[in-house]
Amino acid sequence: MIPMLAPLFTGDWTEEGESLAYAPDWPADAIPVSQLINDPMLLRDTLWRHARYRGVVGADLRAATSAWSLSYLWTLLPAFAAAASVLQHRFPVGADDMAVSLDGDGAATRFHIRRLGDALPGTSTGERYQPLLADHLDPLFAALRAQTRIAPKILWGNAARYLESVLEQGLALTGGATGIAADHHALLECAVNDDGSTNPLHGTRRVSTRVESGVVTPVRLHRQCCLYYLLPGEGYCGLCPLAPEHRRGADPDH
Known part of the structure; x- marks a missing residue:
């Protein structure tokens, strides 16, 4: 190292x-x-x-x-x-x-x-x-x-x-x-950089909820789906904005 x-x-x-x-x-x-x-x-x-x-x-x-x-x-x-x-x-x-x-x-x-x-x-x-x-x-x-x-x-x-x-x-x-x-x-x-250009790392993060030990807990979803669920044998991660429990009319490129 x-x-x-x-x-x-x-x-x-x-x-x-x-x-x-x-x-x-x-x-x-x-x-x-x-x-x-x-x-x-x-x-x-x-x-x-x-x-x-x-x-x-x-x-x-x-x-x-x-x-x-x-x-x-x-x-x-x-x-x-x-x-x-x-x-x-x-x-x-x-x-x-x-x-x-x-x-x-x-x-x-x-x-x-x-x-x-x-x-x-x-x-x-x-x-x-x-x-x-x-x-x-x-x-x-x-x-x-x-x-x-x-x-x-x-x-x-x-x-x-x-x-x-x-x-x-x-x-x-x-x-x-x-x-x-x-x-x-x-x-x-920040949506824009200091020079006024668009910051590509910025993205909206929605807040959803999950139930843990009977308690409703807020969770911040990822900015974008990584498409991992499209790989053979894989599914949605717990913070995926496209997971059925979080989906809001999105398509696979959002």
């Missing part, structure tokens, strides 16, 4: 901290992220491998692509977001700056960087997160849409749910540090 991350990733979170590796050279079998994004045949082969692993039959790869993105994002985001928000350190996360290791089913298992990036104390959320959003996720999601016609809002919703999980863990560990709270607000609660 990168030493600066070690105090942040202990216990059940240790594996997430180990998903980002630093060395002067990338492993020989790692794929530059820019190559994965810009080589349509490579990306399509990766998605088909994951679709076969998920038992998908037919040409519609949207659900498998969403599932692939969830694995990719959970491998990518925890270490980067923890460093960016808790330590105010930005790892080099642009597509040209990273390589990714994939397993036999096409899923991301580890990301690799060749330099440690920069300490950016006192900088804005945008300064620390923009390379992730504009130089990595935006072109990746565009490539995935071109391959499978998956709605970008599904992919950004997947990213938002994982960023929220990491940031809320950071808030819990730090007793609600104001800097982390500010990042949470800017990334997830």
Whole structure:
């Protein structure tokens, strides 16, 4: 694990901290992220491998692509977001700056960087997160849409749910540090960015209810359905806005 991350990733979170590796050279079998994004045949082969692993039959790869993105994002985001928000350190996360290791089913298992990036104390959320959003996720999601016609809002919703999980863990560990709270607000609660552009991570979260031990409890649903229920043998998660108990005339791309 990168030493600066070690105090942040202990216990059940240790594996997430180990998903980002630093060395002067990338492993020989790692794929530059820019190559994965810009080589349509490579990306399509990766998605088909994951679709076969998920038992998908037919040409519609949207659900498998969403599932692939969830694995990719959970491998990518925890270490980067923890460093960016808790330590105010930005790892080099642009597509040209990273390589990714994939397993036999096409899923991301580890990301690799060749330099440690920069300490950016006192900088804005945008300064620390923009390379992730504009130089990595935006072109990746565009490539995935071109391959499978998956709605970008599904992919950004997947990213938002994982960023929220990491940031809320950071808030819990730090007793609600104001800097982390500010990042949470800017990334997830603001419809527009500081420059006036639309924030793709923002989305409406409806509140529903569930009964736990006879008590009606409010629950905040995910911003977007991840389409997991369309995979063979899978169903709706408990926070899915398309689950029958939560559905309000939505379609599978909402």
